[in-house]
Each structure stands twice: as structure tokens, then as C-alpha cells.
Amino acid sequence: MQRINELHPVNQDFEPEFYQDLHTDLMFLNLGPSHPASHGTLRTLVALDGETIMSAVCEIGYLHRGFEKTAENRTYDQVIPYTDRLNYVSAIMNNVGFAKAVEALIGVEITPRCMGLRVIVSELMRIVDHLVCIGANLVDIGALTNFWYLFNKREQLYDILDKLTGARLTNSFTRIGGLARDTYPGFEDEVLHVLKEFEIAVLDVLKLVARNKIFLSRTQGVGIISQADALSYGFTGPCLRATGIPYDLRKEFPYYGYENYQFEVPVGEVGDTYDRIMVRFEEITQSIKIVRQALKVLPGGPINSDDKRVSLPPKDQTYVNIEGLINHFKHIYEGIKIPPGEFYDATEAANGELGFYIVSDGSGNPYRVRCRPPCFTIFSAYPDLIEGGLIADAIATLGSINIIAGELER
Amino acid sequence: MKEVQVKKIPREKLNFWEETYLLPIFQGMSLTLKHLLKNISNTEQMPVLDYPLEKKTMPPGYRGKHRLTQRDDGTVKCVACMMCATVCPALCIHIEAAEHENPAIEKFPQVFDIDLLRCVYCGYCVEACPCDAIRMDSGVYTIFASKREDFVVHKEQLLNMQAQYPETARPKQGMPPLPNP
Numbered sequence: 001m002q003r004i005n006e007l008h009p010v011n012q013d014f015e016p017e018f019y020q021d022l023h024t025d026l027m028f029l030n031l032g033p034s035h036p037a038s039h040g041t042l043r044t045l046v047a048l049d050g051e052t053i054m055s056a057v058c059e060i061g062y063l064h065r066g067f068e069k070t071a072e073n074r075t076y077d078q079v080i081p082y083t084d085r086l087n088y089v090s091a092i093m094n095n096v097g098f099a100k101a102v103e104a105l106i107g108v109e110i111t112p113r114c115m116g117l118r119v120i121v122s123e124l125m126r127i128v129d130h131l132v133c134i135g136a137n138l139v140d141i142g143a144l145t146n147f148w149y150l151f152n153k154r155e156q157l158y159d160i161l162d163k164l165t166g167a168r169l170t171n172s173f174t175r176i177g178g179l180a181r182d183t184y185p186g187f188e189d190e191v192l193h194v195l196k197e198f199e200i201a202v203l204d205v206l207k208l209v210a211r212n213k214i215f216l217s218r219t220q221g222v223g224i225i226s227q228a229d230a231l232s233y234g235f236t237g238p239c240l241r242a243t244g245i246p247y248d249l250r251k252e253f254p255y256y257g258y259e260n261y262q263f264e265v266p267v268g269e270v271g272d273t274y275d276r277i278m279v280r281f282e283e284i285t286q287s288i289k290i291v292r293q294a295l296k297v298l299p300g301g302p303i304n305s306d307d308k309r310v311s312l313p314p315k316d317q318t319y320v321n322i323e324g325l326i327n328h329f330k331h332i333y334e335g336i337k338i339p340p341g342e343f344y345d346a347t348e349a350a351n352g353e354l355g356f357y358i359v360s361d362g363s364g365n366p367y368r369v370r371c372r373p374p375c376f377t378i379f380s381a382y383p384d385l386i387e388g389g390l391i392a393d394a395i396a397t398l399g400s401i402n403i404i405a406g407e408l409e410r
Numbered sequence: 411m412k413e414v415q416v417k418k419i420p421r422e423k424l425n426f427w428e429e430t431y432l433l434p435i436f437q438g439m440s441l442t443l444k445h446l447l448k449n450i451s452n453t454e455q456m457p458v459l460d461y462p463l464e465k466k467t468m469p470p471g472y473r474g475k476h477r478l479t480q481r482d483d484g485t486v487k488c489v490a491c492m493m494c495a496t497v498c499p500a501l502c503i504h505i506e507a508a509e510h511e512n513p514a515i516e517k518f519p520q521v522f523d524i525d526l527l528r529c530v531y532c533g534y535c536v537e538a539c540p541c542d543a544i545r546m547d548s549g550v551y552t553i554f555a556s557k558r559e560d561f562v563v564h565k566e567q568l569l570n571m572q573a574q575y576p577e578t579a580r581p582k583q584g585m586p587p588l589p590n591p
Contacts, residue, residue, distance in 0.1 A: 078499040081532035145442055155457045159469075166473040166546075172532045180533070181471070204445075208438050211424060213431045220421070242419075251414040264417040278419040286417075318540050325540055332497045332538050 026054060029391075033062045037140055037395045040405025044382070044394070051390045056383040060409050067410040071369040075335025076102050076176055079369065084170040086354075086373065087407040089132050090125035092165070093349045094407075095174040100255065101345035101356040102176050106338055108307050114178050115256045116298040120191070121164070121173060122347075123287040123294070127198055128154050129350030129402075130238075130280040130287075137277060137399030138209065141218045141392075146205045153201040156194050160187070176336055177311045178304030188295050195288050202284055219274035223385040223397030226271060233384075234377035237352025238279045239401055243271035249348035260297075261290045276400040310336050335364025351375055351402055373407040468549040470575050473533045475550035476524055476563075477571030479543055486569060488543035490519040494535035502528035503535065522565040526553050549574030 027048045032038035041062035047055040067086065071079045083094040096118050103110060110118075135150040158168050163184050165171040173180050209215040225235075230243045240247055246265040250258040266282035268275025304311045312331055317324030338360040346355035352374030359368040378401050385401070386394040427433040449456050459466060468474060479487045490507035506521035535544050548571045555561050 074499055078497065078534070081499045081530050081534070084532075149445070152457050162472060163469040166471050166533060167531060170530065170532070172534075180537075184471075204441060207441055211422070211428050212434050212438070213424065213429060216424070245411075246414050246416045247411060248414065252412055264415045266417045266419060268419045269421065274421075275419055282417060282419060312537065315542075319542070328538075328540055329493070332493050 031391070031394065033059075037398070039136060039398060039403050040408070042379070042398070042403060042405060042408075044386075046386075046391070046394070048391070051392075053386050053389055053391065053394060056386050056394075058379060058382055060379065060405075063405045063409045065410065068369050068371060071366055073365065075364045076338065076366065077336065079366070080174060080176075081170065081172045084172055085406050086371065086410065087129070087349065087351065087375075087404045088169060089404060090129035090350045091169060091171050092121045092125045092173045093129075093347070094354065095172065096122050097345075097347040097349060097354045098356050099174040099176055100347055101343060101358055102336070102338070103310075104345045105341065105343040105358055105360060106176075106310065106336070108177050108305050108310050110177060110305050111302050112299045113301045114303045114305075116294055117179060117183065117303065118174065119256050119258070119261075119294045120291055120298070123291045124157060124160075124191070126350045127284050127287045128157055130284050131198075131201070133350075133399070133402040134205070134277055134280055137273075137396065137402075138205075138215075140395045140399040141215070143209060143215065146208055149201050149204050153194070153197045156197055160190050160194060163187075175304070175311075177307060178302075182303050188298075191291065191295060195291060198284065198288060202281060206281065216274065218392075218396055219277060219400075220272060221270070222273045222389065222393045223400065224270060224272045225381060225385055229381070229384065230271060233381040235352070235381070236377070237348070237350070237374050238283060239276055239352065239378050241266060242268035242275035242279045244269055249346060249353055253346075255347065258290075261293045263287075263290050273396050273400040337362065337364055338366075346372065349374060351404070351407070352378070371410055373410065375401075375403050375408040379403050379408055465552075468551060468574065470547070472549060472551070472574075473531045473536075473546040474548045474574070475526070475553060475571065476529075476535070476544055476546050476568060477548050477573070478522065478565065478568040479545060480569060486518060486522070486543070486565065487541060488519050488522060488539075489515060489541055490517040491540065493538040493540060494544055497534045497538040498529075499532060499534065500528045500530045502526075502530075519565060522568060523562050524568065526561045526563060527558070545573070547573050547575065 029046050029048055031044040031046055033041040033043040038044070043059040043062065045057045045059065046053045065085070067082055070082060074082070080095055080098060083098045084091040086094045131150040131154050135147040138144075138146040161171060162168055164187065165173045165180065225233075225239075225243060227243045227245055230240050231245070235243070236247065236249075244267050246267050248265045251265060263286040266279045266286065268279050308327060312318075313324040313327045318328045340360055340362040342357070342359040344355055344357040346353045348354075353372065354374055355372035357368075357370040357372065358366050361367040382398065382401065385397050389397070481487050490505055492505055492507075495501075495503040495505050502525040504521065504523040504525070505519050507517045508520035510516055510518045531546070533546055536546050550571070553561070
């Protein structure tokens with residue numbers, strides 16, 4: 001805000017010489033908070049000279065719902081539906097991130113089948129997140145058709161999630177120590193089918209945009225961020241990889257057996273909008289590869305850990321057996337008891353590093369939960385990305401850094 | 411940082427025809443035309459529904475509007491143990507318990523309200539219920555009312571909901587035996 005004030009002296013109305021040249025008059029404009037081109041409720045106050053953005057300031061907080069404070073008043077299992085609403089485009093990845101942090105804090109081993117299924121659904125959600133991001137970004141720069149091609153295929157995956165998790169968007173699929181339910185018969189075939197559809201969609205869209213002059217001139221050289229700047233802002237995920245740094249938590253700190261899957265980390269060169277879009281396209285391809293490998297080696301067995309501290313007893317125990325019933329009651333009324341301590345754990349979500357810092361005081365509720373959303377650090381660099389460019393470029397840049405307001409403002 | 415297998419994103423040079431933008435127009439148009447013809451010739455496979463006239467059938471296991479299950483004699487199966495109200499992350503269930511005339515049952519809910527505007531459809535109440543009294547298998551996903559108060563559904567409305575797939579609903583279990591009068 002200070003920079004805007006410097007550029008806009010308060011008493012300039014009484015300084016006629018200031019207006020001698022029209023170019024010196026800056027126009028102030030709010031991009032957002034409620035505008036279709038601002039993805040979510042993001043407000044950007046810009047100072048314009050003609051169409052060039054001289055200075056920009058971002059303001060967030062229009063979608064703040066108090067996730068962290070609410071989590072302090074809920075048991076660990078009850079927080080999971082709240083994590084759905086962080087990045088609502090890839091809800092299951094947030095579920096997995098939170099469940100993984102809590103499990104690491106207790107020291108519970110999850111079953112191999114649960115790991116495999118979590119990898120499969122996470123990668124499917126990563127694909128969906130990238131499809132939505134690319135689709136919306138292409139709409140922003142005027143390529144509407146691609147949006148339908150990508151969204152039609154997303155619909156087919158949502159039909160699978162319907163059957164698998166029982167909900168389309170807010171899945172709440174994981175539980176501490178396991179998953180809400182096992183797969184249904186025919187799950188593998190349907191996933192393999194939808195992967196093929198994703199490949200078709202990616203090919204179709206690439207055919208339309210990859211060698212399209214308008215697309216290239218709208219994206220190449222727009223919204224550039226250097227490697228050093230990206231690192232100092234704390235970028236992670238596709239936006240960091242677009243600058244050429246191959247940092248991926250799945251490779252750096254492998255979890256859930258990611259070290260056993262063969263996949264490559266796509267990196268860009270320049271760190272502009274084009275690189276960010278193309279890195280996402282390539283990540284879709286890599287995720288498809290991971291899902292195929294994971295489906296091939298998906299082991300059988302139970303999905304929930306047999307640790308009595310975290311898992312609800314099976315229903316036949318609850319219905320007829322007094323021990324099971326008491327276990328069930330204690331679990332629900334008191335929550336999962338976690339030994340006092342603090343822990344930070346992160347997963348590679350679709351936008352970057354999604355971390356949860358959990359402080360436990362030994363009761364059933366977390367003492368403090370801090371969520372490290374990948375968007376937050378990326379959005380702090382947004383003024384730097386758009387200053388000096390045109391308004392239309394600012395819109396294209398905003399789409400490519402994939403800001404999800406639910407995650408940004410928690 | 412570890413050495414990982416990376417894949418560089420290429421930046422290809424456009425050739426003369428692509429620079430003019432004439433060729434990509436025709437390539438793009440042919441692709442969209444192909445999609446159009448495919449959709450016109452086979453409207454069945456289009457992922458579109460005439461929504462109010464034609465509704466999507468939800469698969470088994472879909473978490474729709476709640477319902478309360480009944481005993482064989484039509485009374486409510488719930489024993490007002492407050493598990494669902496406790497586990498609900500959105501705090502949308504309100505139960506007032508009363509004493510049941512049957513000593514084997516002890517308690518029953520006099521008031522069982524669910525505020526559908528607060529509910530997040532996470533399905534935790536179904537998981538928490540120790541006597542299979544609440545289910546979300548009605549398959550109803552459209553919830554509408556003209557007044558805010560009408561979104562609070564009461565016990566009678568919940569008891570009257572039907573299962574979408576009655577044949578696949580879980581078998582009746584965990585019922586305390588009713589003594590003969």
C-alpha cells in the first residue's frame with residue numbers, strides 16, 4: 001500500500017502541472033475480489049499507466065474460514081472433512097496430507113494396500129487439479145474449447161470418485177490409520193479407462209495450443225520469475241519446477257513407496273507462464289504413469305491399520321461385542337489420543353508442498369494445527385510477477401500459478 | 411537436493427506456416443469439427459443431462475440426504491446415544507432423548523433434528539452409529555426449501571425417507587430383542 005501512496009500523492013488534484021502530460025496520471029483499479037478472471041476472491045489493487053501495471057498490491061482474507069482455529073476444537077478424525085475445503089479441486093490430497101502428518105506423530109504403520117490406494121487417488125487428484133488449472137488458464141487467455149475437452153474427462157473421473165468415496169467434490173476419503181472404504185469391484189478397469197481418456201484430452205488440447213502462435217505469444221515471456229526469486233519466496237511444486245529446479249517431495253523425501261515408481265520430474269527453463277502450463281501437462285503424463293504402475297502392484301489385504309488406538313473396530317464387533325462397542329464409544333467420544341509433541345509433515349500436493357504442523361498436548365484434540373498451503377507463498381510473489389506487464393498478462397499469470405482461495409486463506 | 415531424473419520442457423521453433431497462423435486455424439478447426447460430428451452423431455455419450463427432467467442416479471454408497479431406519483414395528487431404531495451428534499464435525503444434529511416404555515431399549519430420541527444447511531455430508535454419523543439407525547443411502551442430492559427453517563429436517567421426515575437401493579441396504583443388525591407384551 002505504501003508504494004501506491006508514493007505513486008499517488010494525495011494532493012495531486014491541486015497540482016495542475018502534474019497533469020500536463022496525460023501519461024503521468026495513474027489509474028487505480030481493483031482486480032477482484034469478485035471477478036470471474038480472479039480465481040476465487042482475490043483482490044489486487046493495481047496502478048495503471050495506460051494498460052501497463054506500474055505497481056500492484058494483493059489483499060487476501062475474503063475467504064478466511066478459520067480452519068486452524070476450528071481444528072483446535074475438533075478431534076483428529078473430525079478435522080479431515082475440513083481439510084477437504086482447503087484445496088477443493090484436489091480434496092483427497094489434503095486428506096492424505098493431514099492423515100499422514102497425524103500418523104507420523106503417533107507412529108502408526110498403515111497397511112500396504114492403504115498406501116497403494118492413497119498413491120492412486122492422490123495421483124488421480126493431481127491430474128484433475130492440473131486439468132482444472134490448465135483449463136481455467138486457457139479460458140483466461142481466450143481458448144474456451146480446451147476447457148470443455150479437459151472438463152469432460154474430469155467428469156468421468158468424478159463418476160469413479162462418486163462410487164469410490166461417496167461424494168463428488170468433498171470426498172473425506174482418508175481416516176487416521178486408513179481409508180474410509182475399500183474399492184468396489186471393477187475399480188481398476190474404470191481407472192485404466194479414464195487414464196486413456198485423460199491421454200486423449202491432453203493430446204487434443206496440445207494439438208490446439210502447443211504450436212498455436214497466439215497461445216505462445218500470450219504465454220512465453222509473461223510473468224517470469226527467476227530461480228533465486230522463486231526460492232526466496234518459498235515456491236514449491238510446478239511453479240518452482242517451471243524455473244528449472246527439479247524439487248519434488250516425492251523424490252526428495254519419498255513416502256508411500258514413491259521411490260519404487262518410475263517417473264520423471266518435468267522442469268522448465270525460463271519460469272514463465274508457458275513453462276508453468278507445460279510442466280503441468282507433463283506432470284499429468286507422469287501421474288498417469290504412476291497410477292498405471294501402482295495399479296499393477298496394488299496389494300490386497302485390509303485397508304485400515306489394526307492398531308486399536310486409531311481404527312474404529314469393524315461393525316460386526318461393534319454390533320454384537322461389548323469390547324468392540326466400548327472401543328467404538330471411547331474412540332468417538334474422546335478422539336484419538338496422541339502423545340504430547342509436535343511434528344511437521346509435508347506431502348507433495350498438486351500445487352506444491354502441503355504441510356501440516358501439529359502440536360499435541362496429549363488430549364483428543366490438537367493443541368494447534370498450522371497448515372502450510374502451497375498457494376500462500378506463491379501468491380505473495382504475484383505483485384512481482386505482474387508489475388511491468390499488461391493487465392491481460394496479469395490474468396494469464398494468475399491462472400498459471402493456480403491460486404485456490406480456499407487453500408490460500410484457510 | 412538429490413539427483414533426479416528430469417525432463418526438460420522443450421521450446422520449439424515454429425515453422426513458416428505456423429508463423430502465419432493459417433495452418434493452425436485449419437488444424438484446430440478440423441479437431442473441433444471432429445468432436446462436433448462425434449457428439450452430434452452419438453448424443454448418448456455426451457456427458458450432459460436435461461437436469462430437471464432427467465436426474466442422475468447415484469451409485470450405491472453415495473452420501474445423500476440422511477434417513478433414520480425403523481424397527482420391524484415401524485418405531486425409530488435410534489437409541490439416542492448421541493454418538494452421531496458428538497462425531498459430527500459441523501455440529502448439525504440435535505437430539506433430545508426420552509425414556510422408552512420398553513426397558514430393553516431404555517432411550518429413544520424425542521427430537522431428532524438435522525440442519526441440512528450446516529451438514530457437510532461427510533458420513534461420519536453413519537460410521538459412528540452403533541446400531542445402524544442413521545444412514546445416508548437415500549440417493550437424494552437435491553435439497554431445497556423456501557425458508558431457512560425448512561432446511562432443519564425432523565424425526566418424522568427422516569423416518570419417511572426411503573433407501574435408494576433397498577436390496578443392497580445393510581441387513582438389520584444389533585437390534586435389542588423386543589419382549590412380547
